[in-house]
Amino acid sequence: MIIAIVAIISALLGGTASLALVPFFYPEITRIQSGQYTTTADQNAITTTSTVNTTGLTTDTYSYPVVAISKTVGPAVVGIVNFQYSAYGYRFGTKGELAEAASGSGFIIDADKGLVVTNNHVVAGAEKIVVSLADGREVTGEIVGTDERTDLAVVKITADNLTDVALGDSTTLQVGQPVVAIGNPGGEDFARSVTAGVISATNRYLELQGESSFNLIQTDAAINPGNSGGPLVDYSGKVIGINAAKNSETGYEGMGFAIPISDAIPTIQQLIDKGYAVHPGILVSIDDRYTAEYASQQGWPEGAYINAVSVNGPAYKAGIREGDIITKIDGTAVSSSLELSHELFKHNVGDVVTVTYYRDDTTKDVKVTLAELKS
Structure with missing residues (x-):
């Protein structure tokens, strides 16, 4: 005891x-x-105690940032359905019936004008666009402008009581920073799904049309088919990326990619102002059938094989001709049309770059002034 x-x-x-x-x-x-x-x-x-648009996201000490982000940004996220006439109808001389060809997400960047940002591949080839809003309304969308080279598009809708997002600065992102993805994976049945994660890496490159133009943000926040065009949001409730792709290879999980918003804004603004975008180019056509294996067999270097040059274009004026192989831009190696565009798009129209090319067992450097390349 x-x-x-x-x-x-x-x-x-x-x-x-x-x-x-x-x-x-x-x-x-x-x-x-x-x-x-x-x-x-x-x-x-x-916790996070920042605000969006001075009246948007505000969290107190004991609240959850993702909940506040969802409530604030969610209403500005839309679903987009791309309708096209069936090929069956065309074969019989009629347009046939409109059928869903693709679907994705988008977000409102200007509530007063009804402007929505999304990916080009979400609306490409659309003959009718239906945009679903967070409150359940469905409205018809009109394409303002698209750009395949950057996989960006702007759609206009007409509706009252819209909510827009606040845009952030993707140039200051840090690996490990928490982020939230909002979108419609799988269509309207899973509209405005919210997933959370971190920035896994920055400056990622994908050999993929459109996305190859940027140094992408990699995130482990779940991104699935249908999330394309939706926003990647930081813990201040600001959009810092446009969800665009994921690694779907067997055995890989948590590898989604987003276009940095700061890099996308110049193209988005061009699409709004002009309906098209202008990019820097040297006005050549590249044959991507030229592979590293073929180059090795011929005893030639890896590079971007030119199969056509615009007469009086900047490359032509610099002495570059059909059959030449571009191996570097400003000292950075390139081996395809996408890698070539990736390096050129780091510059502006009118900039001068050094192009290294191979011809007849000789490598030569020339200065080329970048010209306009319209979307």
Whole structure:
């Protein structure tokens, strides 16, 4: 009996001592419990207290940032369905019936004008576009402009009481930074699904038409078919990327990719202002059947094989001709039309770049002034 009493007293004394020592060894616990933080890092580890458009996202100490982001940004996310006439109807001399050819997501960037940003591959070839809003309304969309080279498009809708997003700065992103993806994976049945993750990497390159023009954001936030065109959002509730692709190879999970919003804005603005986009180019046509294997067999270098040159274009004026192989742009190796565009799109129309090309066992460097390349 005496032993039991002593054990109980010892346990009580030990527990009291432990509680007394918690503030000494783990000061952050007491700061969290009291709602007080001594550093920005402490506060960001628990919650976010930033705002969007001064009246948008605001979270208190004990709320969940993703919930606030969903409530604030979600209403600006739309579903987009691309309808096209069936090939069956065309074979019989009629247009046939409109059928769903593709679907994806988008987000409203200008509520007053009803402007929606999405991917080009979501609306490509559309003969009718239906846009579904967060409140259940469905409206017809009209294409303002598309650009296959950057996989970007702008659609206009006419509706009242729209909500737009706030755009962030993707040039300051850090690996490990938390992000949220919102979109319609699988169509309207899963509209405005919210997934959370982090930025896994920046400056990723994909050998994929459109996306190859950018250094992409990689994220482990789940991105699935139908998420294309939807926003990737930071914890301030601002759009920092446009979800565009994922690694769908067997055995790979959590590898989604987004177009950085800061890189996309110039093209988006051109589509809004002019209905098309202009990019820098050297006005040559590349034959992507020229592979590394074929080059090795011929004893030639890897590169972008030119099968046509625009007469009086910048490459022609610099002495580049059909049959030449472009191997570098400003010292960076290229081996395909997509890699060539990727390097050229880092510049502006009128810039001068150094093009390295191969001809007749000789490599030569020339200066080329970039010309306009319209979408």
